[in-house]
Structure formats: C-alpha cells, structure tokens
Amino acid sequence: xxxxxxxxxxxxxxxxxxxxxxxxxxxxxxxxxxxxxxxxxxxxxxxxxxxxxxxxxxxxxxxxxxxxxxxxxxxxxxxxxxxxxxxxxxxxxxxxxxxxxxxxxxxxxxxxxxxxxxxxxxxxxxxxxxxxxxxxxxxxxxxxxxxxxxxxxxxxxxxxxxxxxxxxxxxxxxxxxxxxxxxxxxxxxxxxxxxxxxxxxxxxxxxxxxxxxxxxxxxxxxxxxxxxxxxxxxxxxxxxxxxxxxxxxxxxxxxxxxxxxxxxxxxxxxxxxxxxxxxxxxxxxxxxxxxxxxxxxxxxxxxxxxxxxxxxxxxx
Amino acid sequence: xxxxxxxxxxxxxxxxxxxxxxxxxxxxxxxxxxxxxxxxxxxxxxxxxxxxxxxxxxxxxxxxxxxxxxxxxxxxxxxxxxxxxxxxxxxxxxxxxxxxxxxxxxxxxxxxxxxxxxxxxxxxxxxxxxxxxxxxxxxxxxxxxxxxxxxxxxxxxxxxxxxxxxxxxxxxxxxxxxxxxxxxxxxxxxxxxxxxxxxxxxxxxxxxxxxxxxxxxxxxxxxxxxxxxxxxxxxxxxxxxxxxxxxxxxxxxxxxxxxxxxxxxxxxxxxxxxxxxxxxxxxxxxxxxxxxxxxxxxxxxxxxxxxxxxxxxxxxxxxxxxxxxxxxxxxxxxxxxxxxxxxxxxxxxxxxxxxxxxxxxxxxxxxxxxxxxxxxxxxxxxxxxxxxxxxxxxxxxxxxxxxxxxxxxxxxxxxxxxxxxxxxxxxxxxxxxxxxxxxxxxxxxxxxxxxxxxxxxxxxxxxxxxxxxxxxxxxxxxxxxxxxxxxxxxxxxxxxxxxxxxxxxxxxxxxxxxx
Numbered sequence: 001x002x003x004x005x006x007x008x009x010x011x012x013x014x015x016x017x018x019x020x021x022x023x024x025x026x027x028x029x030x031x032x033x034x035x036x037x038x039x040x041x042x043x044x045x046x047x048x049x050x051x052x053x054x055x056x057x058x059x060x061x062x063x064x065x066x067x068x069x070x071x072x073x074x075x076x077x078x079x080x081x082x083x084x085x086x087x088x089x090x091x092x093x094x095x096x097x098x099x100x101x102x103x104x105x106x107x108x109x110x111x112x113x114x115x116x117x118x119x120x121x122x123x124x125x126x127x128x129x130x131x132x133x134x135x136x137x138x139x140x141x142x143x144x145x146x147x148x149x150x151x152x153x154x155x156x157x158x159x160x161x162x163x164x165x166x167x168x169x170x171x172x173x174x175x176x177x178x179x180x181x182x183x184x185x186x187x188x189x190x191x192x193x194x195x196x197x198x199x200x201x202x203x204x205x206x207x208x209x210x211x212x213x214x215x216x217x218x219x220x221x222x223x224x225x226x227x228x229x230x231x232x233x234x235x236x237x238x239x240x241x242x243x244x245x246x247x248x249x250x251x252x253x254x255x256x257x258x259x260x261x262x263x264x265x266x267x268x269x270x271x272x273x274x275x276x277x278x279x280x281x282x283x284x285x286x287x288x289x290x291x292x293x294x295x296x297x298x299x300x301x302x303x304x305x306x307x308x309x310x311x312x313x314x315x316x
Numbered sequence: 317x318x319x320x321x322x323x324x325x326x327x328x329x330x331x332x333x334x335x336x337x338x339x340x341x342x343x344x345x346x347x348x349x350x351x352x353x354x355x356x357x358x359x360x361x362x363x364x365x366x367x368x369x370x371x372x373x374x375x376x377x378x379x380x381x382x383x384x385x386x387x388x389x390x391x392x393x394x395x396x397x398x399x400x401x402x403x404x405x406x407x408x409x410x411x412x413x414x415x416x417x418x419x420x421x422x423x424x425x426x427x428x429x430x431x432x433x434x435x436x437x438x439x440x441x442x443x444x445x446x447x448x449x450x451x452x453x454x455x456x457x458x459x460x461x462x463x464x465x466x467x468x469x470x471x472x473x474x475x476x477x478x479x480x481x482x483x484x485x486x487x488x489x490x491x492x493x494x495x496x497x498x499x500x501x502x503x504x505x506x507x508x509x510x511x512x513x514x515x516x517x518x519x520x521x522x523x524x525x526x527x528x529x530x531x532x533x534x535x536x537x538x539x540x541x542x543x544x545x546x547x548x549x550x551x552x553x554x555x556x557x558x559x560x561x562x563x564x565x566x567x568x569x570x571x572x573x574x575x576x577x578x579x580x581x582x583x584x585x586x587x588x589x590x591x592x593x594x595x596x597x598x599x600x601x602x603x604x605x606x607x608x609x610x611x612x613x614x615x616x617x618x619x620x621x622x623x624x625x626x627x628x629x630x631x632x633x634x635x636x637x638x639x640x641x642x643x644x645x646x647x648x649x650x651x652x653x654x655x656x657x658x659x660x661x662x663x664x665x666x667x668x669x670x671x672x673x674x675x676x677x678x679x680x681x682x683x684x685x686x687x688x689x690x691x692x693x694x695x696x697x698x699x700x701x702x703x704x705x706x707x708x709x710x711x712x713x714x715x716x717x718x719x720x721x722x723x724x725x726x727x728x729x730x731x732x733x734x735x736x737x738x739x740x741x742x743x744x745x746x747x748x749x750x751x752x753x754x755x756x757x758x759x760x761x762x763x764x765x766x767x768x769x770x771x772x773x774x775x776x777x778x779x780x781x782x783x784x785x786x787x788x789x790x791x792x793x794x795x796x797x798x799x800x801x802x803x804x805x806x807x808x809x810x811x812x813x814x815x816x817x818x819x820x821x822x823x824x825x826x827x828x829x830x831x
Contacts, residue, residue, distance in 0.1 A: 031714045047720040085360050154552065154555050159558055162559065165559070168547060266515030
C-alpha cells in the first residue's frame with residue numbers, strides 16, 4: 001500500500017505540470033487579454049492608453065519570462081494575484097472550494113439516493129413496469145440539459161411554490177438552514193444527470209451479477225430475495241458504480257460552472273468562468289490547477305476504494 | 317357615452333384618493349434594508365484604481381465628488397458649495413462645504429481635495445483616470461476650505477471630470493497606512509462601507525453624519541442599509557426580484573422588460589442611458605470619402621425599424637438627433653434623417669458617381685448582441701438603394717484591435733459612460749480625438765469643439781455644442797442609429813429611486829422603503 005501510494009503521488013507531478021504548461025499556453029493563444037476585456041465600450045480610453053495599460057499589467061514581457069515567474073511562484077505555494085482585483089488567487093481558491101465541494105457532495109448524495117434504489121428496482125423487476133419507468137428516467141435524465149432543468153426548478157419550486165428562496169448564496173457558518181435551503185435546488189440540478197448515469201450502471205452491473213452461479217446457490221439454499229440482492233449481489237456489482245461515481249464527482253468538482261452561475265454560488269467554476277471572461281490569467285491558471293489536482297486526488301481515492309469493496313484487489 | 321363619463325369620474329376620484337393616500341403617508345420614511353441584485357462584483361474597491369462601472373456604482377454612495385451631476389446632465393454642488401472661474405478660463409476656485417466628515421470621524425478639508433486629485437494624477441498611482449486631469453497644471457489650497465485648480469489651457473469639461481464618481485475625495489491617512497482603499501474604502505458619502513465577500517455580498521450602512529438634506533431639510537439618506545448581492549445570471553436576477561429575495565435589480569435585459577412590467581409587484585425604472593450606437597464609416601476610404609455617399613446612407617437607413625426588430629423595441633431609443641441622447645440638456649433632437657427618403661438617397665448616390673450603387677464590407681462584433689443584430693437589417697435597408705453589404709463578424713478581442721487600427725470600411729459601434737457634451741464630441745470626432753475611429757477631420761467642427769472647451773456657462777456651451785452637432789448631421793461622419801437603454805427594476809415598496817442616464821446609482825441616496 002505505502003509504495004503504491006508514493007508511486008501514484010510521484011506520477012501525479014508530471015500530470016499537474018503538464019496541465020500547468022498547457023493552460024498557460026492555451027489561454028494566451030485565445031485572442032484578447034485582460035486589457036481588451038477591461039476597455040469594453042468605455043469612452044475615455046484611447047489606443048495609446050491601451051498599450052500603456054498592457055505594460056502596467058506586465059503583459060508585454062516574453063512568455064518564457066512570464067512562465068518562469070509563475071512556476072517559481074507556484075513552487076513556493078503562491079498562485080499570484082488577480083490582474084483585475086489584486087486579490088491573491090490562492091486565498092480566493094480556498095474560500096471558493098468549500099462551496100463547490102458542498103455542491104458536488106450534495107449533488108452526489110442526491111444522485112446516490114435516487115440512482116441506487118431505482119437501479120436495483122429496475123434490475124430486480126427486469127422487463128416489467130418498474131424497469132420501463134427506470135429506463136425512461138435514465139433517458140430523460142441523461143438528455144435534459146442541467147442548465148435548463150435548473151431554470152425550470154427555480155421557476156417552479158422557488159418562484160411558483162416559494163419552497164426555496166431564490167437568490168444569493170449564504171454560507172453555512174452564517175446560517176446553516178438558509179444555506180441548505182439554497183443548496184437543494186442546485187444540488188438536485190447537478191444530481192439528476194448523475195442519478196440517471198448511476199441508475200443505468202447499477203442496473204446493468206446488478207443484472208450481470210444476478211446471473212452468476214453463486215447467486216443461484218444463494219437462492220437455492222433458501223435465502224430471502226432481499227438478502228440475496230442486497231448482501232450477495234449488490235456489493236459485487238458496485239465496482240463499476242464506484243468508477244462512474246468517482247469520475248463524475250471529479251467532473252462535478254470542476255464542471256459545475258453553469259449551475260454555479262445560474263444559482264449565483266461563489267464556487268470554483270464561477271471563479272474560473274469570471275477569470276476566462278476577463279482573460280485574468282492568474283485566476284484561470286489557479287482555478288484549472290486546483291480542478292486538475294482535485295481530479296487526481298479523486299481518482300486515487302476511487303482506486304483505493306476498489307480494494308475496500310473487493311478484498312481480492314491488492315495494491316503493490 | 318354616459319358610461320364613459322362615469323368611468324372617467326371614477327378614475328379621477330381614484331387618482332385623487334391615491335394622491336391623498338401618499339400624502340397621508342407623509343413622504344419618505346427612514347429605515348429599512350435595500351437588498352440589491354447586482355450583475356457583477358466590483359473590480360477592487362478603490363475608485364481611483366478602477367475603470368469598472370461595477371466599482372463606481374457600489375462605491376459612489378460611500379464617497380463624494382467635488383461637483384455633482386444631475387440626472388439630466390447639469391452640474392450641481394457636491395463637496396464644493398460653489399465655484400468661480402477666471403476670465404481667461406485658466407484658474408478655477410472652489411469653495412468647500414464645511415462640517416463634512418470622513419467615516420473615520422476626521423473633518424474633510426481642502427488638503428484632502430488636493431491630495432485626492434494629485435493621487436489620481438500621479439503616474440505611480442497607475443490610476444486609469446489620470447488622463448482626466450492631464451490639462452491640470454497645479455492644484456493648491458490657499459485656505460482650509462478653498463481649492464484652486466490651475467489649468468494649462470481653458471477646459472470647461474473639468475466639471476465633468478470632477479463630477480465623475482470615480483474621481484472622489486479620499487482620506488490620505490488610510491492610503492498611507494494600507495497602500496490603497498481596497499480593504500477600507502473610507503469616504504464622506506451617505507453610506508459607510510461595512511464588508512465585502514467576493515461573489516456573495518457587499519454591505520453598506522447609513523453614515524450618521526452625511527451632509528446632504530432633502531428638500532424638506534431632512535437628513536439623507538433614508539435607507540439604513542444596502543446589501544449588494546451578486547446574481548450574474550439575468551434570469552436568476554429577475555426571479556429573485558419576483559420572488560422577493562431582493563428589492564432592486566440592475567441590468568434588466570431588454571427581453572425581460574415586458575414581463576417584469578406586467579408584474580404588479582414590480583416597477584421597471586429607466587431606459588435612457590448615456591451612450592450612442594452608430595454605423596461607423598471609415599471617412600478616408602473610397603467611396604465613403606464622398607460626403608454625398610454618407611448622406612445617402614443616412615437617408616436610406618430606417619432607425620426605428622432597427623430598434624423595433626433587432627432590439628425588441630426595449631433595447632434602444634432611436635437617435636433622433638446626433639450623438640448626444642435625447643433628454644440631455646445639450647442634445648440636438650432634430651435630424652434630416654428622421655424619415656427615410658430612398659429617392660433622395662439614390663439621387664445623392666448618382667451625384668456621387670454611383671448610380672448603380674456599390675459593394676462594401678460591414679465588419680461587426682459577435683460579442684455584443686446589440687452591436688451585431690442590426691447588421692442584417694442595415695444590409696437590407698442599404699440594399700434598397702443599391703449598396704450591397706457583405707457582413708463579417710468577429711469576437712470582441714479580435715474586433716476591437718482591428719477597429720483601433722481603422723482596418724475597416726463600415727462597422728456598428730459606439731461608446732458609453734459619457735456625462736459631458738465634450739465627452740461625446742471631442743474623443744470621437746475631433747481631428748486629434750483619441751477615439752476618432754472614423755478618420756473624421758473637419759476644421760469647422762474642430763473649431764467649435766475647441767471653443768466649447770474654452771467657454772464656461774451651460775447656456776453658452778449649449779449654443780456651441782448645438783452647432784457642432786448640426787455640423788455632424790451635415791457631414792455625416794457616421795450614421796447615428798440609437799442609444800442603448802439600461803433598466804433597473806424595483807419592488808413596489810421601494811420608492812424614490814431615480815434612474816440616471818449616465819448609469820450611476822446616485823439615486824440610492826434618496827431611495828426609501830414603504831412598509
């Protein structure tokens with residue numbers, strides 16, 4: 001286990017470095033920089049002034065110089081400062097990550113609570129009404145765009161029924177119930193797609209396991225069906241589920257941009273989006289680095305979870 | 317007929333009682349928290365270090381300017397109670413208001429004004445507003461309540477620069493301690509800054525000893541507290557207002573205006589906004605170097621059709637004059653091009669040697685819908701007189717540098733954020749204007765604009781600027797199309813909020829909450 005972990009962590013270093021270089025170059029290939037975005041339609045800024053601003057932002061220096069400076073900062077644990085607000089990127093990331101983690105976790109929880117039971121039901125009642133309902137749900141869940149669902153949820157639950165307050169984010173430290181009330185709709189918006197994916201994988205994986213010989217044996221020795229399904233079949237069916245859930249959770253940690261935007265959540269996705277819109281290089285670099293690192297960590301955790309589920313899997 | 321009369325009487329009675337109810341309530345009430353839904357975060361909290369409208373709008377009620385500008389664009393006293401200017405237009409003397417305090421309790425004096433303007437001018441501050449005071453030679457304080465600004469040459473728009481609510485008066489000691497005002501924006505304004513959590517909330521509370529009073533002699537502001545929350549998505553912002561979790565929102569999109577107006581709990585405010593959008597014509601490229609061709613285009617274009625179809629009606633106000641929007645004190649509101657005249661356009665084209673028209677490129681940006689969607693309509697309208705347009709669109713980040721290099725024939729563009737006629741006219745049209753992207757150069761126009769800078773006094777300036785706008789309509793450096801609108805929306809219990817065409821939220825100083 002120990003050597004395995006060390007090897008995985010060492011392998012993560014070139015991955016992260018690759019991401020750093022790719023992001024650094026890619027965002028500079030995109031036309032425009034912070035100055036063009038800043039200028040907008042402002043009346044009083046002339047082309048001459050634009051050049052001057054570019055110099056003030058240090059954007060006229062060569063790329064290797066800029067990258068060297070950035071890399072040495074990252075190695076010292078400094079992510080730089082936002083070109084627009086002057087706020088340190090590292091500190092901002094630490095403030096925003098909890099919001100995204102909460103959204104991703106609540107979304108995942110919602111997805112598991114829906115996806116696993118529906119998937120089991122579909123597999124056990126294969127070819128009958130519950131199965132068709134579940135398959136319909138999968139089709140719907142995977143096809144509905146989450147941003148559209150989010151707007152519908154707001155209009156119906158927040159505006160029509162008034163169950164949840166629309167509008168600004170409240171941190172759990174300020175007001176825990178208020179925070180939870182505001183997070184339910186966003187969590188459901190991201191969770192529904194994931195729930196559909198989980199339903200599908202639970203169903204197919206469970207069907208496969210249920211056709212195995214040891215299940216026939218278990219039934220033959222007179223065990224109740226519920227024990228057969230939950231205790232004997234489900235655990236073995238969970239390995240592909242964990243893979244999917246793990247990858248999806250990684251995606252949620254970086255990919256909830258639209259949901260964060262619609263629900264005004266100050267998470268990492270919105271931070272990255274704001275950075276991209278303003279061509280705020282340090283912000284984009286920092287956000288992508290954080291997202292890449294969380295993906296690497298989640299992947300590692302998923303690999304470790306296999307051993308927990310199936311003791312035959314060994315790490316060396 | 318009789319029924320009509322009765323309902324008219326009933327309506328009048330209702331109006332009268334309605335009036336009485338408001339009177340019985342006794343006008344503005346003190347107290348309450350206004351929750352305001354904002355589109356974007358401020359870009360830093362130090363007004364001297366930002367060009368962002370968001371920073372200006374959230375901080376302008378924390379700070380004060382020396383001179384203020386009214387909602388119709390006229391100058392009014394701010395921290396300066398009065399001012400005089402020497403006969404040669406070079407020396408401006410401002411008499412300051414007494415008993416004004418910063419939020420840290422220290423009285424504001426002339427030294428603070430001198431410090432603030434010099435901070436903006438100082439290159440090491442890197443203030444984007446430094447060019448505003450490029451014509452200032454020296455600024456001094458001969459007494460604790462007197463400030464003297466000496467200019468290099470006469471410049472009446474100095475008042476516009478001084479009234480811009482990013483050019484505010486700040487306390488020296490906070491900047492000397494913290495380096496800037498980003499953490500502690502301390503001003504003399506009606507509201508005191510309490511705290512800011514990015515992408516969540518910025519809070520202001522009523523400052524107890526703000527100097528300004530309403531017409532009944534009551535102290536301003538009325539609100540106890542303003543909480544700006546950040547709701548970047550336009551639909552979410554409108555929903556939050558409908559659901560009542562905010563009381564006031566900014567930037568209502570044109571497509572939402574009608575549905576919000578239909579909601580009886582909500583009032584949509586505003587419309588008029590200080591900007592212009594025009595068909596930019598590269599005046600030095602053939603065939604556009606011929607004034608007749610440009611006039612022909614102006615006669616052929618139907619501005620109302622553009623606003624009605626491309627902007628859903630609500631997104632713009634037709635440009636009935638020249639560059640300055642209607643409603644502004646200095647605006648010209650008549651133009652020969654307010655009714656379409658295809659025959660005249662064709663005749664002018666024939667006189668210019670293009671009886672069968674010509675082909676031309678229209679280069680637009682795809683980033684802003686309001687600058688993109690008029691393109692096809694203009695194409696169709698000019699097609700009727702034989703001008704065949706090819707449209708190409710580019711992202712803003714590619715488009716703007718191309719425009720700055722003037723590598724285009726025709727485009728749709730305009731600028732925003734002006735307050736003074738000089739802002740509209742100098743930069744965009746003067747031969748040496750920094751944003752003269754149309755290569756316009758007209759000695760008669762330049763003379764008028766130079767003269768306008770040397771003259772003080774609204775009435776006199778108005779006469780000069782009217783002539784200058786007339787000149788623009790004759791020579792057609794661009795075809796003025798429309799002025800983009802900007803709307804705020806409030807819940808019905810929010811009273812007294814006035815929309816400012818220069819998109820400032822100074823109206824919050826007199827806003828109050830009904831029970």
